[in-house]
Amino acid sequence: MEKGKISSLxxxxxxxxxxxxxxILSAPSITAKYAKQDLWLSxxxxxxxxxxxxFIAVRLHKLYPGQTIIQISEQVIGWLPGKAIxxxxxxxxxxxxxxxxxxxxEFIVSFFLFQTPITVIIASMTFLCALAVYGGVEVVGRxxxxxxxxxxxxxxxxxxxxxxNFELGNVLPILEEGMMPPVKGAIVTGGWFTEFFLITFLxxxxxxxxxxxxxxxxxxxxxxxxxxxxxxxxxxxxGATISSKExxxxxxxxxxxxxxxxxxxxxxxxxxWIVGAFVKISVFYYAAVLGxxxxxxxxxxxxxxxxxxxxxxxxxxWSLPNTMEISxxxxxxxxxxALLIQxxxxxxxxxxxxxxxxxxxxxxxx
Numbered sequence: 001m002e003k004g005k006i007s008s009l010x011x012x013x014x015x016x017x018x019x020x021x022x023x024i025l026s027a028p029s030i031t032a033k034y035a036k037q038d039l040w041l042s043x044x045x046x047x048x049x050x051x052x053x054x055f056i057a058v059r060l061h062k063l064y065p066g067q068t069i070i071q072i073s074e075q076v077i078g079w080l081p082g083k084a085i086x087x088x089x090x091x092x093x094x095x096x097x098x099x100x101x102x103x104x105x106e107f108i109v110s111f112f113l114f115q116t117p118i119t120v121i122i123a124s125m126t127f128l129c130a131l132a133v134y135g136g137v138e139v140v141g142r143x144x145x146x147x148x149x150x151x152x153x154x155x156x157x158x159x160x161x162x163x164x165n166f167e168l169g170n171v172l173p174i175l176e177e178g179m180m181p182p183v184k185g186a187i188v189t190g191g192w193f194t195e196f197f198l199i200t201f202l203x204x205x206x207x208x209x210x211x212x213x214x215x216x217x218x219x220x221x222x223x224x225x226x227x228x229x230x231x232x233x234x235x236x237x238x239g240a241t242i243s244s245k246e247x248x249x250x251x252x253x254x255x256x257x258x259x260x261x262x263x264x265x266x267x268x269x270x271x272x273w274i275v276g277a278f279v280k281i282s283v284f285y286y287a288a289v290l291g292x293x294x295x296x297x298x299x300x301x302x303x304x305x306x307x308x309x310x311x312x313x314x315x316x317x318w319s320l321p322n323t324m325e326i327s328x329x330x331x332x333x334x335x336x337x338a339l340l341i342q343x344x345x346x347x348x349x350x351x352x353x354x355x356x357x358x359x360x361x362x363x364x365x366x
Contacts, residue, residue, distance in 0.1 A: 015219045018280045025273065033185075039231050047224040049194055053343045055217075059350055072353070098316040099316065101281055108274075112270055150275050165237050168236060170236055188335050200346075233252070289308050
């Protein structure tokens with residue numbers, strides 16, 4: 001079905017923007033509502049979910065090499081229950097991908113292309129991502145590798161550019177209300193870390209299988225460090241007003257001013273967002289297409305790339321009708337929904353798989 005191969009480093013370059021792209025824009029605001037000045041601690045706590053999710057995905061792949069969660073579930077719990085679990089996983093990825101496309105379009109319309117119909121923005125991005133997905137995992141991996149420096153370099157430059165506006169005292173007092181506020185913030189942030197389960201759709205195509213766990217864990221660490229730095233930069237720059245900003249990074253960008261030349265770098269943030277969104281949507285889109293093809297036992301996934309694309313466009317409107325609903329969903333539903341599908345269910349499958357393998361080994365020994 002998929003003949004392409006990627007390196008474990010390319011896999012890491014696919015996963016990093018996939019998590020960070022949306023998290024750096026909206027996570028600080030959402031987390032600050034619960035953790036206040038301790039929001040920078042929430043990604044550290046939430047990273048535990050990321051490490052566990054990667055471990056589960058890699059362990060399942062070692063037990064059933066060369067297979068994704070869609071194929072593994074049928075072998076672990078049987079054909080009918082496995083198909084049911086696979087259906088929910090595939091539906092999750094199709095729905096979530098549609099919502100990510102909608103998030104991207106809402107941001108572009110809100111800040112830059114005010115007069116452009118949101119349908120045009122959604123359809124154009126879906127079309128571009130469909131071209132990458134149609135080319136296979138190798139094309140998506142190479143695109144992520146190509147865009148990775150363009151995504152990371154502006155983020156690195158933002159810290160020194162914003163440093164003259166820092167108020168380091170904004171971080172105090174630390175843990176004024178104990179650990180519960182950061183823990184609550186971590187629950188919300190954890191939704192992004194569960195997305196590391198996408199690794200299950202990439203592991204079968206690694207050219208260097210033994211490095212899958214290493215690069216997966218390193219990516220979780222890199223995402224954690226990035227989110228902590230972004231949270232601290234936003235806190236030092238905006239203080240207690242973070243929670244009132246829908247996209248704090250955009251607001252912070254307006255504070256940059258050097259020699260009347262580097263000013264209001266909203267276009268740079270938009271460029272970073274578009275590059276990251278392209279990689280994120282492409283990876284989710286690929287998972288949805290590959291999962292659907294394996295669920296339906298198709299010989300090739302390419303014929304369903306375009307039909308799935310139409311579904312993504314439709315789900316971008318069906319799932320969430322407006323920006324307020326999107327914000328409410330990201331806080332109240334997504335963290336638990338994502339945790340169930342991408343961490344809890346795979347963990348249960350892993351437990352059953354381990355028991356099943358041990359029984360098979362015992363019967364052979366007997």
